[in-house]
Amino acid sequence: MxxxxxxxxxxxxxxxxxxxxxxxxxxxxxxxxxxxxxxxxxxxxxxxxxxxxxxxxxxxxxxxxxxxxxxxxxxxxxxxxxxxxxxxxxHQSDFDPLNSTDRFSIICNDFEHDLLVPAIFSRLNQEAPNCTLRTHQQLIMGNVCLKKGVADLELCPYPPKDSSDLVISKLCSDRQITYYDPDVRDAPRDLEDFVASDHAILSLGTNEATAIDTQLSSMSRKRRVSYIGPNFTSAAMVVRGTNMLATAPSRLAGSIFRDLAWVETPVELEPVDFYMVWHVRHRHSPRHKWFRDLIKTVASDLPETSQVCKETIARRTVANDAKGPKRKHAVITDKAAIVRD
Structure with a gap:
């Protein structure tokens, strides 16, 4: 006391x-x-x-x-x-979304934004038409922003280590696949071809180590990382028009990496988990709980990963066929990329 x-x-x-x-x-x-x-x-x-x-x-x-x-x-x-x-x-009174004029704010990077925010905004616009949604670019110290009250919550792939006063809940998982530009190169044929290629990676902070590099190190192999970017959009931009590879979540095949081909990564990787993080001060807030529940519903409605990839490749294949047989294109299955003349 x-x-x-x-x-x-x-x-x-x-x-x-x-x-x-x-x-x-x-x-x-x-x-x-x-x-x-x-x-x-x-x-x-x-x-x-x-x-x-x-x-x-x-x-x-x-x-x-x-x-x-x-x-x-x-x-x-x-x-x-x-x-x-x-x-x-x-916050003892119930939250009335229909008549509320509140502002809701989210910290996220480009992947969580593309994956969840459009659907979050659509549902928010339907259920709370007078409310405003504000998104902030994900920062290295996102947990500090939550403690300061800059945002209601954060969507992120790596929960903060300093989480004594934060609540962390898992939203969804995704597997990683390897993207490449089919106009410039073929899909990597095997692990040796994968390692010999130049790679673009994402680093949200000072730690540039990835699960792939850890796995390769255990096999006495090392890849060349020639670009380290702050988000997936930057990685997609440098891969486009080059012979580089980028390994990223498969759901990006339908958004940021939509004009690139993909192949299964020749390294066994654990799924990438994505989390919702919020400050414990909001535990008893009906308003905040309503917003958290809305986001959980959006995440639970996400389509199957493989279906997103199939639809993306189907659209690209049709577009390539319409251009004629002069150029090579990639046909992707759930297992590998097959390059056809």
Whole structure:
């Protein structure tokens, strides 16, 4: 329990506790003021008030950082509970999507955007026609954005490691296939051909290691990675018109990689899982729960991966046939790519 002697405990309010939590997370009065949309002097004044109420300096200035005292460290768990309780009181009433004018926001990369956002927006427009959907580009520190309240939730392939106050739920899985430009090259014939090719990969942060490279290393093989991009769209752009390969989720065959051919990757890989991540503060929010349920419904309605690939290739094959027999085209089955004259 937070022990408060000789002070009026009712002088502590939710706004001040939330500000204290933000200073604790950002270690900066300036950043807290910017995030809350108030002046730095306003935050400093509120902090001085809390220091007087609690009889503790709360934060010590060390260089440019604000270092929390032991008192603050011991209080943070209970402050989180108090703030969650306040939000639960605020959201006691049911959410009425039909009459709501709320804004919902999602952090995602290009894959999750192409795969889920159009259907999310369509369903949102039907069930909550006066609401607005805002998407943010996925950042390396997406979990920080959730803690700051920048977005309602994040859609991502890799759940954050710092997840003590985040809720993570799996939405769907996908297998990986290897894409190439059939106008420039044939499909890789085998593992040796795959390894000998130049590759484009995706890296969301500083870690550039992939499951493929781990598998190849276990087989004493190494591929050449000649391009490392921030998203799948960039990988598709550099593969197009070159002899490079890009290994990515199969559902991209119907969107970002739609004009490329694909082949089964000659390395055994685990399926890629995709998650929905949100801050625990929204646990009791009817509005937020309604939005989460909407996204889960959209994810559960996704078509089978193989069907997406078949439809994409069928359209490309018909288009190639219409151009005549002068150029080679790839016919893709569920097992491999067969190049025909």
């Amino acid at each position: 937070i022990m408060m002697k000789n002070i009026d405990h009712l002088s502590l309010d939710g706004r001040s506790l939330y500000m204290l939590k933000q200073i604790y997370e950002h270690r900066s009065v300036t950043e807290t003021a910017r995030m809350l949309g108030v002046t730095q002097s306003s935050v400093s004044h509120s902090l001085d008030r809390l220091r007087g109420l609690l009889g503790d300096p709360l934060f010590l200035k060390v260089g440019r950082a604000m270092v929390p005292t032991e008192r603050v460290e011991s209080m943070m768990g209970e402050i989180d509970q108090v703030l969650e309780g306040i939000e639960a009181l605020y």
